[in-house]
Amino acid sequence: MKELEKTKRISIATTLFILAVLIGLFTFKRPKNTFVHTTKNTLEKISNQNYLTSISEINNPKYVFVDIRSAYEFEKGSLKNAINIHTPDFLADGNLKVFKELKNVEKTIVLYGKNPEEVNLPFLLLYQLGFDNVKLLTIELDYVQNSLFTKNSTVEISKNNIAAFINASQKNAGLQTKITKAKPTRKKIVVRQKKKKAAEGGC
Amino acid sequence: MDKKRFAKISSFRYAIMAVVLILLAGGLVILPKYEKNEGISADQLLSNIISLERYVSADDISNKLITQDPSFILIDVRDKESYGKYTLPNAINIPLKNLLDKEFEAYLNQDQYDVVFFSNDNFYADQAWAICNRLSYANLHVLKGGLNGWFTTIINPEKPSENMPASAFELYNTRKAASMFFGVVYPDQAKINTVVKRAPKKIITVKKKKRVAEGGC
Known part of the structure; x- marks a missing residue:
C-alpha cells in the first residue's frame, strides 16, 4: 500500500510537470516578424555587396520600384509604375505580403525616397528581415514648378578636403602675418644751394 | 484486477x-x-529608425568639443585612409566593416558615454547606428550631415547676406569662432597680428656750410 502511494505521488508530479511545459509551449509567442540575418551577416552584406543602383538602370524589367515616402508625397509625384509603401507601414501585414510576393516571383525591390539617406535604414531593415532582393536607388527627388525632378545622387563622397582647407587658410594667413618691414623711403632733401653771393662789401 | x-x-x-x-x-x-533573432524585435527597430532622435547637429558637437565635454566619444566609421587625412578631434576609428570586432566592443557596448558616429555624410554612420541599435547598445547618436556638413557649417560657414536677421550673424560669428578653434585662420583675424613697423625716420642733418667770410675790409 505504501508503494502505491509513492507511485501516485510520482505520477501526479509528472502530470503537473508535463502540464507546466505544455502551458509554456502554448503561451510562448514567437514575435511576428523575426530577423533572418544576424547583425554580422548584415554587416558583411553592406560592406561587401553592391546594393546601390542608379537611375540609369530604371528600365530593368526585373525592378519593382517602391516609394517609401508618405502617401501625400507620393500623390504629388512619383516614378512611373512605383508602388507606395510608407516606411512606418513596412511591417503591416498587407505590405509584408507584397514584399514576399515580389520575392517569390524573383523581382528586385528597389526602394527610393527623397534622398538615399532616407532610404538607407528602411532598406537595412528589409534586408535583415530576409528580403535579399532589396536594392537602394541613389536619387534625390526635387520639385521644380510642381513637377517632380530626379537627380542622380552619390553616397559617402567626401566633398571637401577639410585638412587641405585648414592648411590653406593657415598658409594664406601666414603670408600676411609676416611682419612687413616698411622700407624707409629715401628722403630727398634738397639742399638749396645758396646762391653764391657776389662778394660784397669792400670799400 | x-x-x-x-x-x-x-x-x-x-x-x-x-x-x-x-x-x-x-x-x-x-x-x-x-x-538568430538576436537583439530587439523588428517592430522596435522600425520605430527607432523612424524616430530622428539619433541625430545631433554639427553645432552641438563643436560646442561639446570646445567646452571639452567628457561625456561622449566620437567614432569615425570611414576607412583608415580617410581617417588619416582628416578627422574630428579625439575621434576613434572603427571602419564600418570592423564594427562588430571584439576589440571595439568595449567602446560601443557601454552606458557611460554617448557614442556619436560620423562618416562623410550620414549614410555609413546611420548603418553603424542601426546595427548597434539592433544589438540594443545604449546612447547611440549620429552626426547629422557628417563631415561634409561639418565643413559647411563649422569649418567654412557661409557668411549671411545683409538682409538676414541679426541671429544669423550671431550664429555666423559663433561658427566662425568655432572654426578658429579647429584651426582655420581668417585673413581678418590675421590682420590683427600684423605688426607694421614704421620706418624709422631718417634724420638727415644738413650741415650748414660755413660761410666763408666774405668781403670786408
Whole structure:
C-alpha cells in the first residue's frame, strides 16, 4: 500500500510537470516578424555587396520600384509604375505580403525616397528581415514648378578636403602675418644751394 | 484486477517519462532558429529608425568639443585612409566593416558615454547606428550631415547676406569662432597680428656750410 502511494505521488508530479511545459509551449509567442540575418551577416552584406543602383538602370524589367515616402508625397509625384509603401507601414501585414510576393516571383525591390539617406535604414531593415532582393536607388527627388525632378545622387563622397582647407587658410594667413618691414623711403632733401653771393662789401 | 492493471502501467512508467522528456528535448532543435533573432524585435527597430532622435547637429558637437565635454566619444566609421587625412578631434576609428570586432566592443557596448558616429555624410554612420541599435547598445547618436556638413557649417560657414536677421550673424560669428578653434585662420583675424613697423625716420642733418667770410675790409 505504501508503494502505491509513492507511485501516485510520482505520477501526479509528472502530470503537473508535463502540464507546466505544455502551458509554456502554448503561451510562448514567437514575435511576428523575426530577423533572418544576424547583425554580422548584415554587416558583411553592406560592406561587401553592391546594393546601390542608379537611375540609369530604371528600365530593368526585373525592378519593382517602391516609394517609401508618405502617401501625400507620393500623390504629388512619383516614378512611373512605383508602388507606395510608407516606411512606418513596412511591417503591416498587407505590405509584408507584397514584399514576399515580389520575392517569390524573383523581382528586385528597389526602394527610393527623397534622398538615399532616407532610404538607407528602411532598406537595412528589409534586408535583415530576409528580403535579399532589396536594392537602394541613389536619387534625390526635387520639385521644380510642381513637377517632380530626379537627380542622380552619390553616397559617402567626401566633398571637401577639410585638412587641405585648414592648411590653406593657415598658409594664406601666414603670408600676411609676416611682419612687413616698411622700407624707409629715401628722403630727398634738397639742399638749396645758396646762391653764391657776389662778394660784397669792400670799400 | 485493478492492482494488476496498475502494475502493468507502472512497469513501463519510466519509459513513458523518458519518451516525454526526449520529445521535449526535441523541442530544443527549434530553438537555434529563433536564436538568430538576436537583439530587439523588428517592430522596435522600425520605430527607432523612424524616430530622428539619433541625430545631433554639427553645432552641438563643436560646442561639446570646445567646452571639452567628457561625456561622449566620437567614432569615425570611414576607412583608415580617410581617417588619416582628416578627422574630428579625439575621434576613434572603427571602419564600418570592423564594427562588430571584439576589440571595439568595449567602446560601443557601454552606458557611460554617448557614442556619436560620423562618416562623410550620414549614410555609413546611420548603418553603424542601426546595427548597434539592433544589438540594443545604449546612447547611440549620429552626426547629422557628417563631415561634409561639418565643413559647411563649422569649418567654412557661409557668411549671411545683409538682409538676414541679426541671429544669423550671431550664429555666423559663433561658427566662425568655432572654426578658429579647429584651426582655420581668417585673413581678418590675421590682420590683427600684423605688426607694421614704421620706418624709422631718417634724420638727415644738413650741415650748414660755413660761410666763408666774405668781403670786408
